[in-house]
Amino acid sequence: MFSKSCEYAIKAVIHLCIETKDGSRLSIAEIAEAIDSPEPFTAKILQTLVRHDIISSAKGPGGGFYIDHHSKPVFVIEIIDVIDGKHAFERCGLGLKECNEKRPCPIHNEFASYSRKLKRLLETKTIQDLAKGIISGKAFLSNT
Amino acid sequence: MFSKSCEYAIKAVIHLCIETKDGSRLSIAEIAEAIDSPEPFTAKILQTLVRHDIISSAKGPGGGFYIDHHSKPVFVIEIIDVIDGKHAFERCGLGLKECNEKRPCPIHNEFASYSRKLKRLLETKTIQDLAKGIISGKAFLSNT
DNA sequence: AGAATAAAGGATGCAATTATCCTTTTTTAA
DNA sequence: TTAAAAAAGGATAATTGCATCCTTTATTCT
Numbered sequence: 001m002f003s004k005s006c007e008y009a010i011k012a013v014i015h016l017c018i019e020t021k022d023g024s025r026l027s028i029a030e031i032a033e034a035i036d037s038p039e040p041f042t043a044k045i046l047q048t049l050v051r052h053d054i055i056s057s058a059k060g061p062g063g064g065f066y067i068d069h070h071s072k073p074v075f076v077i078e079i080i081d082v083i084d085g086k087h088a089f090e091r092c093g094l095g096l097k098e099c100n101e102k103r104p105c106p107i108h109n110e111f112a113s114y115s116r117k118l119k120r121l122l123e124t125k126t127i128q129d130l131a132k133g134i135i136s137g138k139a140f141l142s143n144t
Numbered sequence: 145m146f147s148k149s150c151e152y153a154i155k156a157v158i159h160l161c162i163e164t165k166d167g168s169r170l171s172i173a174e175i176a177e178a179i180d181s182p183e184p185f186t187a188k189i190l191q192t193l194v195r196h197d198i199i200s201s202a203k204g205p206g207g208g209f210y211i212d213h214h215s216k217p218v219f220v221i222e223i224i225d226v227i228d229g230k231h232a233f234e235r236c237g238l239g240l241k242e243c244n245e246k247r248p249c250p251i252h253n254e255f256a257s258y259s260r261k262l263k264r265l266l267e268t269k270t271i272q273d274l275a276k277g278i279i280s281g282k283a284f285l286s287n288t
Numbered sequence: 289a290g291a292a293t294a295a296a297g298g299a300t301g302c303a304a305t306t307a308t309c310c311t312t313t314t315t316t317a318a
Numbered sequence: 319t320t321a322a323a324a325a326a327g328g329a330t331a332a333t334t335g336c337a338t339c340c341t342t343t344a345t346t347c348t
Binding site for chain 2: 292
C-alpha cells in the first residue's frame with residue numbers, strides 16, 4: 001500500500017504529536033527507537049518532512065524534532081503526498097496508463113470506489129485524530 | 145497495491161480467457177505482446193500459474209497456454225494469492241507485525257473496513273466476469 | 289527416429305527502494 | 319570563543335523486485 005518510508009513517516013509524526021505536546025523536542029535516536037526504524041534512514045525522512053513544513057526541527061543542544069501545536073493540524077494525506085508522491089492513489093489496479101472513467105480497465109470500477117473512499121478518509125483524518133486513539137504511543141507504534 | 149507480477153498475471157489470465165474460448169492456445173510471445181509485458185518475465189509468471197493449476201499449458205508444436213473452460217472459473221483472489229501471497233490483504237497500513245483487531249494500530253480501523261470489502265469483492269469476482277466486460281481484449285489490456 | 293516447436297527451469301543482470309556512513313552546519317552553553 | 323550537541327546533507331552500500339538469458343525437457347509432425 002505505502003512505501004516503508006511513508007509508514008515510518010506516519011508513525012514518526014504520530015509519535016511526535018503525542019510526545020511534544022508540552023513543547024519538548026525529540027532527537028532522531030529517540031524517534032527511531034520509539035517507532036522501531038533504522039536511525040539514519042529515519043533521519044532522511046524527518047528532513048523531508050521538515051522541508052515540507054509538516055514537522056519542525058531545531059539544531060544544537062536541546063534541539064530535536066517537534067510539531068508546532070499552534071499551527072494547523074496535519075492531514076494524513078499530506079504525509080503520503082510528500083513521501084510517496086501525489087499520485088499514490090490514482091494508480092489503476094492493473095497498472096494501465098490509459099485507464100480512466102471513459103475507458104476503464106477490467107477492474108477499474110471495482111477499485112475506483114474503494115480507493116476513492118480511502119483517499120477521502122485520509123484527506124479528512126489528521127494525525128491529531130489518530131493520536132487521540134492511542135493510549136501508549138510506544139506500545140502501538142513499535143513492532144515488538 | 146499489487147506487484148507488477150500480479151498485474152501481469154491478472155491481465156494474462158483475462159486475455160487467455162477471452163482468446164482461448166475456442167480451445168486454441170497462445171504462446172508466451174502472443175500473450176506478452178497482447179498485455180504489453182516483458183516476454184521472459186511473463187514466462188515465469190505463466191509457469192507459476194500453471195504450477196498452481198490456474199491456467200493450463202501444452203509443450204511442443206501447436207502448444208501454448210490456455211484455460212480449460214470446462215473446469216471451474218478462476219476467482220481473481222486466487223491469482224493474487226498465488227503471485228503476491230495469501231497475506232497481501234492482511235497487511236497493516238503501517239506495516240506493524242502486531243496489528244490486529246484486539247491491538248489495532250492507529251489507522252487499523254480506518255483501513256480494515258475498506259480492505260475487507262475489496263477482498264470480498266475479489267473473492268467473488270471471477271476472471272470470466274471481468275472478461276465479459278471487455279469488448280476488445282487487446283485494446284484494454286495493453287498500455288498503448 | 290529426427291527435426292522443429294514450445295514451455296520449464298536455473299542462473300544471472302539491473303534498477304529502485306531501503307539503509308548506512310561520514311562530513312558540514314547551526315546552535316547552545318560553559 | 320571554544321566544545322559539545324544535534325540536525326542537514328552528500329556519498330555510498332545492501333536488498334529486493336523486476337527483467338533477461340540460456341539450457342533442458344516434452345511434444346508434435348514428417
